[in-house]
Amino acid sequence: MSRRLRVQHWVACLETRVVPPAGPNNFYDLLKVGYTHTIPPDAEFPWELRRLDLFGRFVGGMGSVDFEIPVVWLDAPNGAKTVETFGPVRVTFRRGESVRDVVFRFHNVPIEGTGRHRISLRAVKPLRRQSLKSEFLMLTRLP
């Protein structure tokens, strides 16, 4: 099996809970998973999504890896626009740990308009940024 780092799941949700008690094999509860999210009708842009969680399942991780997470507004008037980049976030993989679950939590994600948004997970390397997985959200305004 290749030891190359892969991301098996990259799932956005509005809330995550860890099922207690704390231990080595906790489950995560992912709440409010969905593609379309609504913005209040009176909201002005830039608006902020108060909280967004991204659940990631890594396979084949070794050592420490730095990640960055760009949020791209795909339907911006002049073409795709990066509205924010989060990071660097370091995940250290333990020896012999072939699968690792991590939740990345974002606060006050800027939203500059309605439409499709792409949230990518990239491994930061000195010469290139390797995109591992993308999640997509649609933001619409409530009537």
Add this chain to the structure above:
Amino acid sequence: MSRPGEPGLPVPSPMDGPSSPAEIIDCYPVPRVQLVVTIQIDSSTDRSQLVLSTARFISTVLVADRRLRLVVDPVRSRAGDGEVVVVLKPGFVSTLTAERLGKMLDVVREAATGFKGATLARVEVVPQS
């Protein structure tokens, strides 16, 4: 729903030990930075020569690292009292941006040596205002 073992998906190997505890990592935006170049203009310089030198200088800096996608910020760039401050903002926002901009400092200094009629007073990477 995807499962380990499906074609095209990575297959976890048996673990040697327990997995890590549940982990929720708070993430913060990458600090936005910009390149600020301050140039002192020699008052005796021919203006047409100055315009040409400026065009060459800016062009050299903008294309030195195309991945940074540098653009002149027209709002924050300014001129007065024989001094020109050029603010260059990167369109590339990454955790690597500050490092790449740092490498631009030498590029700017080198480009400034061929700047007729002006002297590089200061070049620095600073947080975006």
